[in-house]
Amino acid sequence: MTQHTRAKSDVFMPSGQIQFGVFFQGVNSGTIWKAAESGSQTDFESFRRIAQTAERGLFAAFFLGEGLRLREHLGRPHALDVVGRPDAQTMLAALASVTKNIGLVATQNTTYNDPADLAHRLASLDLISGGRAAWNIVTTDNAWTGANFRRGGYLDHADRYKHAEAFVETAKRIWDSWESPDGPARRVLHEGQHYTLDVTPRLPRSAQYRPVLFQAGDSPEGRNFAARQADVIFSAHPKFDDAVEFRKDLVERSLAAGRAANAVQIMPASEFILAATAAEAAEKKEWVRSLQIGPQQAIAYLEQFWGRELSSYDPDGPLPEIDPVVEETSETRGSGFHGAKARQLADQWRAEAKDKGLSIRQFVTSKTARIDSTFTGSYTAVADQLAEYARVGAVDGFNISPWLIPTGLDDIVNHLVPELQERGVYPTEYRGSTLREHLGLEAPERFADQAAEAVRA
Amino acid sequence: MSNIQGFLAIELDGAGWDGADLTRAVLVAESAGFHAATFTDAPAPGRTNALQRAAFAGPATRSIALVPEVDTVYTEPFHVSTQLASLDYVSGGRAGWIVTAAESPEAAAAVGRSSVTGAGLGQEAAASIEVSRRLWDSWEDGAVIRDVATGRYIDVDKLHYADFETPADFAGAGYSVKGPSIIPRPLQGQLPVLVPASLLGEVPADAVDGVLVSAPTPELLAAEVRDVRTRVGAPVAVIAELDVVLDSRGQAAGSRESAFDGGRAAFAGTAAGLSDLLASLLAEADGVRLHPASLFVDLEELGRLVVPELRRRGVLRAPVQDGTFRDMLGLERPASRYTSATAAPDGAGK
Numbered sequence: 001m002t003q004h005t006r007a008k009s010d011v012f013m014p015s016g017q018i019q020f021g022v023f024f025q026g027v028n029s030g031t032i033w034k035a036a037e038s039g040s041q042t043d044f045e046s047f048r049r050i051a052q053t054a055e056r057g058l059f060a061a062f063f064l065g066e067g068l069r070l071r072e073h074l075g076r077p078h079a080l081d082v083v084g085r086p087d088a089q090t091m092l093a094a095l096a097s098v099t100k101n102i103g104l105v106a107t108q109n110t111t112y113n114d115p116a117d118l119a120h121r122l123a124s125l126d127l128i129s130g131g132r133a134a135w136n137i138v139t140t141d142n143a144w145t146g147a148n149f150r151r152g153g154y155l156d157h158a159d160r161y162k163h164a165e166a167f168v169e170t171a172k173r174i175w176d177s178w179e180s181p182d183g184p185a186r187r188v189l190h191e192g193q194h195y196t197l198d199v200t201p202r203l204p205r206s207a208q209y210r211p212v213l214f215q216a217g218d219s220p221e222g223r224n225f226a227a228r229q230a231d232v233i234f235s236a237h238p239k240f241d242d243a244v245e246f247r248k249d250l251v252e253r254s255l256a257a258g259r260a261a262n263a264v265q266i267m268p269a270s271e272f273i274l275a276a277t278a279a280e281a282a283e284k285k286e287w288v289r290s291l292q293i294g295p296q297q298a299i300a301y302l303e304q305f306w307g308r309e310l311s312s313y314d315p316d317g318p319l320p321e322i323d324p325v326v327e328e329t330s331e332t333r334g335s336g337f338h339g340a341k342a343r344q345l346a347d348q349w350r351a352e353a354k355d356k357g358l359s360i361r362q363f364v365t366s367k368t369a370r371i372d373s374t375f376t377g378s379y380t381a382v383a384d385q386l387a388e389y390a391r392v393g394a395v396d397g398f399n400i401s402p403w404l405i406p407t408g409l410d411d412i413v414n415h416l417v418p419e420l421q422e423r424g425v426y427p428t429e430y431r432g433s434t435l436r437e438h439l440g441l442e443a444p445e446r447f448a449d450q451a452a453e454a455v456r457a
Numbered sequence: 458m459s460n461i462q463g464f465l466a467i468e469l470d471g472a473g474w475d476g477a478d479l480t481r482a483v484l485v486a487e488s489a490g491f492h493a494a495t496f497t498d499a500p501a502p503g504r505t506n507a508l509q510r511a512a513f514a515g516p517a518t519r520s521i522a523l524v525p526e527v528d529t530v531y532t533e534p535f536h537v538s539t540q541l542a543s544l545d546y547v548s549g550g551r552a553g554w555i556v557t558a559a560e561s562p563e564a565a566a567a568v569g570r571s572s573v574t575g576a577g578l579g580q581e582a583a584a585s586i587e588v589s590r591r592l593w594d595s596w597e598d599g600a601v602i603r604d605v606a607t608g609r610y611i612d613v614d615k616l617h618y619a620d621f622e623t624p625a626d627f628a629g630a631g632y633s634v635k636g637p638s639i640i641p642r643p644l645q646g647q648l649p650v651l652v653p654a655s656l657l658g659e660v661p662a663d664a665v666d667g668v669l670v671s672a673p674t675p676e677l678l679a680a681e682v683r684d685v686r687t688r689v690g691a692p693v694a695v696i697a698e699l700d701v702v703l704d705s706r707g708q709a710a711g712s713r714e715s716a717f718d719g720g721r722a723a724f725a726g727t728a729a730g731l732s733d734l735l736a737s738l739l740a741e742a743d744g745v746r747l748h749p750a751s752l753f754v755d756l757e758e759l760g761r762l763v764v765p766e767l768r769r770r771g772v773l774r775a776p777v778q779d780g781t782f783r784d785m786l787g788l789e790r791p792a793s794r795y796t797s798a799t800a801a802p803d804g805a806g807k
Binding site: 117129163196199294 | 515601608611634640
């Protein structure tokens with residue numbers, strides 16, 4: 001490592017700070033579309049408004065997901081939730097021209113992209129934005145998604161991280177191929193199980209050297225992948241105790257991978273429902289939940305697991321007694337339901353709902369609403385709560401999903417951010433001009449390359 | 458296309474530029490009165506992705522069409538379609554597409570595929586255009602209904618599978634694309650699609666909205682424009698390609714002329730001479746695309762002397778403030794090809 005900006009390499013030291021990112025989701029039930037204030041999910045103005053509000057609140061990053069195939073329900077596109085979103089990098093390139101500082105994070109999968117092309121486009125975004133680009137690395141493997149692509153569903157589930165890692169290392173070699181800022185670039189060769197390439201890169205390093213790498217997988221394999229390759233992990237562990245455990249786990253994995261204890265930053269997915277008082281916030285939460293999971297969504301949610309039509313059931317009544325249609329892997333349920341042991345799960349859920357006295361709608365709300373990732377309360381109480389995360393270093397920040405577009409960050413930026421700044425746990429200015437600088441990340445180590453030799457995956 | 462007044466496009470090369478350079482170039486081109494800016498994606502050191510450059514220019518501009526080159530041979534048609542539809546959203550409906558078909562062995566090696574050559578190039582282009590067109594139509598207009606009473610955000614009956622398959626005689630590796638698109642229908646419905654004349658044949662004329670025509674000299678260019686027009690028929694815009702270097706700030710054009718590669722007709726000389734040539738080309742072609750030898754030097758002269766002169770002569774159409782690229786080309790906004798018979802009987806989009 002060329003420099004240590006935050007801590008000794010083998011002992012984790014909390015920075016005492018947290019940062020925010022914003023995740024403009026564009027799909028699924030988290031974003032409310034039924035309110036009068038709900039704006040367009042595709043108009044550029046919605047994206048501009050969220051990005052500029054985030055920048056006013058000194059957010060480190062603006063984050064977009066990636067769509068590869070529309071989610072389906074019983075064999076047709078799912079109709080009840082927000083859906084239909086732009087290409088991440090195209091939107092981020094446009095946002096780069098109306099923002100100055102905020103990082104721009106594109107989720108891009110390694111399965112349906114080519115390494116040389118994706119590395120080139122990410123480097124391009126990084127240069128156009130003056131060193132603000134990041135790549136959230138994801139993998140996909142199912143044939144259902146592959147139906148939209150030339151290569152189809154070619155990748156085995158077990159191989160996806162091996163494949164992703166070879167992909168990411170190839171991308172790093174492409175970004176690191178310039179000997180000096182003025183070149184020339186070294187030719188990069190790769191011959192592996194899933195792809196072969198031979199390319200002479202065309203873009204120089206950016207102001208932040210190369211794009212920052214995010215990773216969002218939570219399996220042990222995914223965590224190890226992050227520990228070896230990523231700068232930031234977009235985790236699923238925002239609850240305090242869970243977050244502390246996750247940090248410990250990630251520090252161990254980072255050290256085992258030969259990296260510094262704080263080499264990988266942690267930004268869990270989260271949702272904030274805030275108001276001036278706790279009572280108002282609780283009331284607002286009821287309203288948010290009722291609009292996130294309406295009666296139709298509650299039934300549809302169960303239908304996805306039951307694999308059959310359940311519209312005759314009362315959303316305010318008990319879970320269906322009828323058994324699911326058992327299918328190990330469904331072509332039509334969309335990703336995420338592979339190998340669901342449907343009948344067993346139905347028994348378990350019926351018992352759970354009965355025990356807790358929950359209706360279908362209440363039960364589905366408890367399963368789908370971000371109960372584990374929602375911070376609800378007054379601005380001051382939530383600020384106190386977050387200050388504790390900062391004090392112990394449970395996380396490096398939160399990636400916030402606004403439940404309303406385009407005004408969903410206003411509360412956070414106008415009220416929560418100043419409270420956090422008063423507590424000395426949130427930035428009061430951008431530290432520099434690049435995303436790497438905002439996050440306080442070290443300059444990356446140049447990827448160890450075997451010069452002009454082909455590397456086998 | 459039967460019009461009297463033509464349009465002017467300009468290539469904004471951009472190798473080695475940062476965001477500030479890009480904004481400056483596109484704003485200068487827009488205020489100079491150009492109707493469209495194009496963005497090459499030919500591999501060159503320091504040249505960033507063309508579609509991203511166009512997207513970056515979107516929010517900075519109001520009237521100029523933004524038209525990147527996007528390859529069809531070594532790219533995923535599904536991604537290409539989504540990226541172009543997204544460009545249409547970020548530019549307020551001012552996006553277009555110059556279809557290219559990468560020929561170099563280097564382009565093939567970069568993605569580990571064997572080189573596509575000959576007729577295979579046009580076939581790849583035709584297939585990719587068809588995929589994009591189907592996906593752009595795969596959400597009918599008004600598919601996002603936000604119907605609170607029934608709890609439906611979209612009307613599923615207005616979404617359609619593209620179910621594209623490459624034809625049996627496809628030279629390359631065949632593929633299929635299921636759909637629907639992951640983004641609603643572009644603002645223009647269908648983006649204008651421009652192809653170089655070399656791809657015509659394999660790419661049918663009714664799949665495109667414009668053809669880029671090159672010839673070695675200005676004289677041959679006018680003849681080539683006439684020839685292409687008879688091949689493609691009336692609704693397709695014919696666009697002449699011209700390299701330009703102007704006398705500027707006391708420096709004769711000839712001293713900068715060596716920048717040209719010789720493949721395209723070139724003009725070197727005074728602004729008045731160029732105005733005459735463009736007026737004569739615009740009598741034959743619907744538009745002319747200029748490739749300036751050094752962008753900022755020539756753009757200044759073009760904006761100061763050439764465009765105003767062409768306007769004075771009445772050979773340029775008026776820019777459409779907040780209009781779409783289709784508006785500029787005089788194209789109607791087509792209904793989706795999948796539009797349900799009950800909704801709009803006049804139906805088929807391109």
